[in-house]
Amino acid sequence: MNFITPAYAQAAGAGGAAEMAMQFAPFAIILVIMYFLILRPQQKRQQAHLELVRNVRRGDTVTTSGGLVGKISRTLDDNEVELEVAPNVKVRLLRTAIGEVRAKGEPVKE
DSSP: OOOSOHHHHHHHHTTHHHHHHHHHHHHHHHHHHHIIIIIHHHHHHHHHHHHHHHTOOTTOEEEETTSOEEEEEEEOSSSEEEEEEETTEEEEEEGGGEEEEEEOOOOOOO
C-alpha cells in the first residue's frame, strides 16, 4: 500500500533549496527583530552604566545595587571606592556595584 503518489514525490525533489530558504526566512526575520528590540538596547544601557561608573567622583551621592545610599568619600583605585553610609561609617565598594548616581558632588578643590 503506497500513500505517496509518484507525481507528488517527484515534485518534492525539485526546487528544494528555494523551499528550504523560505522555511528559514521567518526565523532570520525573528532574529533580526530580537536584535533590535532586545540586544541592542541592552548593550546601550550597559555602556551607559559603564560610563556612569567611570565618572563617579568624591562627593557624589550614589545608590548601590544592594540598596545602600551613601556618599563617595574617596576613590581607592580603578575598581574600588570608599562609600560613607553614615557619619564615620565607611565601606569599600566595587565600582560595578554602583547602581545609580543620585546627586553629583562639588568638583574636587585643587
